[in-house]
Amino acid sequence: MTARLRIENLSKVFAENPRPALEMLRAGAGKAAVLEALGQVVGLDDVSFDVPSGAIYMVMGLSGSGKSTLARCINRLNEPSAGRILLDGQDLCALDEAGLRAIRRSRVSMVFQHFALLPNRRVIDNVEFGLKLRGVPPPQRRRRAEEMLHIVGLARWGHHRPHELSGGMRQRVGLARALATDADVLIMDEAFSALDPLIRTEMQDELLRLQRTLNKTILFITHDFQEALKLGTRIAVMAEGRVVREGTPQSIVLEPGSDYVAAFTREVDRARLFDARSVMAALATILRGQDRIVVGDASGEPGPGFLLDGEARVLGALSAAEVERARAGGPKPEPDGAFTCVPAGAKLVEVAGRYRPGEPIGVVDEAGRLVGLLGAREILARIAAGGSHD
Ligand SMILES: Nc1ncnc2c1ncn2[C@@H]1O[C@H](COP(=O)(O)OP(=O)(O)OP(=O)(O)O)[C@@H](O)[C@H]1O
Ligand SMILES: [Mg+2]
Incomplete structure (x- = not known):
């Protein structure tokens, strides 16, 4: 398998001039020390990993560990302070505005925790939105949107407004919208975290089912280790802006490598994880x-x-x-x-x-x-x- 998306020594310091902080990080200081010395927040500290084509790659960590910062850097909603983000070998950090817009419209799609649907537009218009931005003609984009609504099980809801749908259904609309763009890379930031447990399990199963036919490259962010184990081809565990463990679900549970990671693995149902x-x-x-x-x-x-x-x-x-x-x-x-x-x-x-x-x-x-x-x-x-x- 080849790496579709490669994160290379990526760091993010929330500061006008990140240099002094980056130097401290390079010398081995951690997020807490930088905050203490410079009053600056470190979002990411030298993060590297490869997302193979067709993988569901999970980034897992507690609140504040840097997961969303990572997702936002890939889409350049956050400007990285150092490092590279390679999509099929092309460095996204080197793109100009126009190049970036093109990538966002056609290659990389995002699904957020809180749906981010347009409240005054019908469901079908929401799903079509990305295609409209790309200039796809109306009949074509309508057909595509209907197809995607069908895939996520909402074929009959296209003409309703988002507020008429439950949280789980709205999340499906968000997923349909991301899938409609045909982007081959999906970034899902806590996409299922706001759903209640039963709907959440259903959405996870749905994603696994969809992925078998769609074969997208998915970077999925979660704070839930069980979700990471269930969905993940590989998992990166983050803490304090760093990747502290990376590997397959089975290998991480077998050899957590630190007490921090081991704590997550304690409640794992091993009989359902190991083959x-x-x-x-x-x-x-x-x-x-x-x-x-x-x-x-x-x-x-x-x-x-x-x-x-x-x-x-x-x-x-x-x-x-x-x-x-x-x-x-x-x-x-x-x-x-x-x-x-x-x-x-x-x-x-x-x-x-x-x-x-x-x-x-x-x-x-x-x-x-x-x-x-x-x-x-x-x-x-x-x-x-x-x-x-x-
Ligand atoms: N715009 C910003 N300005 C300053 N600091 C920020 C900004 N955005 C995030 N941070 C800081 O970066 C660190 C990582 O935040 P991030 O949102 O990436 O965490 P997260 O892992 O997504 O957490 P959660 O699980 O709560 O969503 C935190 O310390 C946060 O305070
Ligand atoms: Mg987050």
Whole structure:
């Protein structure tokens, strides 16, 4: 995957002349020290990360950590003090007014927490708004807006005014408006934060569903770690204007790296976060015949194994005793027990539901090839809070 959006050493100091503050930051001072010494607020301090094309990239942090400042810098609603913002390699910080307007209209769309709909215009006019600015002819933009309202489930609401809609519905209008522009990068700043929990969950599911077909590049800002885990391809955790941890949801929960990040991970439902691939034991080939392969746990510990065909697809399970006989160079083993296979991407909650005492679980890839082994021990160790995996 290539980086559609790259943030490079981005800093923002809210000051007429940011130089002295930037020097302090470079020398290792933090936001508090700069405020103390210069009376200036640091919004961002040397922030760098890559947003891969097609990702939902989450920026997560407590209030005041700099999330909105980051979003506003990308759209240049805030002027960065240092660093670069590259969209497909083009530095947005170097654009003039006209260039910037063009990018805002056609490449980067924003969805805010508080809808920002035009109250006196009908819903359909609101959705059309960005297209109108771009000079798209009326019939065309009407068709496009109707299509987007349909996608977000508001096909019959186009002729109502925003105040006739609930908060959740208004947020959908905001989303439809952002999608209508055809921008391939969406920046969503706390877009679901004002919604009540049920509607919010619905909108999250909706976004995941939409993203499967639209394949936009989304930078999604939230103060909710659960939301970050649910939606995120990757997550950047921010504190005091800095990125303190960056990685995939599973890797961040597994290795928070600091007490600050660990505190967010405590309440996480690990069974719904981690998948079979993340806990499976590696395989070792024990015997390889012409078209049959015997595999067991790579650690060499006694345990069940599998008999595979020449393409590594599962023919059957082997008991620990059969595997031992094969290890000792005994005769060709025969499958002798029941087993279960799960996809590598299956969440542990699902895997646990299919677990049968005494039966080995094989983990298979998309092509049906065995890629790992699972037992109750692996599953339970990972689900246990604290998440230590040894
Ligand atoms: N226009 C401004 N002038 C001065 N300081 C500002 C300005 N905008 C933001 N800040 C400061 O920058 C820091 C980061 O603010 P920002 O709005 O980016 O936080 P946030 O992470 O979005 O918080 P929240 O979750 O509350 O939305 C804060 O210390 C804030 O006081
Ligand atoms: Mg904010």
